[in-house]
Amino acid sequence: MNCSKCGKPFDKKPSVIYKLNFCSVECMAHYYSETGMFSGKNSGTWAGGDINYYGPNWLSQRKKARERDSYKCQDCGITEEQYGHELSVHHIVHFRKFKGDWVLANELTNLVTLCEYPCHRKRHSNKLHG
Numbered sequence: 715m716n717c718s719k720c721g722k723p724f725d726k727k728p729s730v731i732y733k734l735n736f737c738s739v740e741c742m743a744h745y746y747s748e749t750g751m752f753s754g755k756n757s758g759t760w761a762g763g764d765i766n767y768y769g770p771n772w773l774s775q776r777k778k779a780r781e782r783d784s785y786k787c788q789d790c791g792i793t794e795e796q797y798g799h800e801l802s803v804h805h806i807v808h809f810r811k812f813k814g815d816w817v818l819a820n821e822l823t824n825l826v827t828l829c830e831y832p833c834h835r836k837r838h839s840n841k842l843h844g
Contacts, residue, residue, distance in 0.1 A: 719745040739770045747814030768809055769816025775825060776803040783827035789836070792829050801827050802834045 715726050718734040719741035726735055736742035747769075780803060785794040787801055794801050804826050805819060812819035828834040 717741050743770050743816065747816065768805075769820060771816065771820055775820040775822065779803045779822055779825040780827050782822060786827065787829040787833050788826050789828055789833040797829055802830045804828050804834055804837055 715731065715735055716723050717737035719736055722737045722741075724737040734745070736745065780794075780801060785801065786792065787797075792801075806824050806826055807819075809816075809819045818824075828837065
């Protein structure tokens with residue numbers, strides 16, 4: 715069997731062979747991002763609005779950003795301990811501007827730790843730059 719994205723041969727059990735098959739999560743993410751097959755208006759769950767899948771490296775990058783920022787909101791200074799749960803991680807340059815390039819979009823230099831309310835909401839409402 716060959717990867718539907720890169721063409722690399724790989725093994726897969728016959729019971730899990732589909733129309734599209736990928737050798738890795740990265741190939742799958744690139745394929746879906748490039749084709750737009752399951753995103754935006756092409757998605758069966760499309761309801762307009764924000765993107766909520768930031769690529770296969772999102773969770774690890776999110777964790778690294780929180781660690782780098784000492785688990786503290788970079789706008790108001792509240793810590794996760796004071797806030798009562800994990801803080802949000804915000805894309806400084808909006809994710810959609812990267813046109814599906816989640817590697818660049820999720821670089822640590824483009825991520826900042828914020829409390830959800832009010833700081834993250836202020837960033838999205840353009841009350842603060844960034």
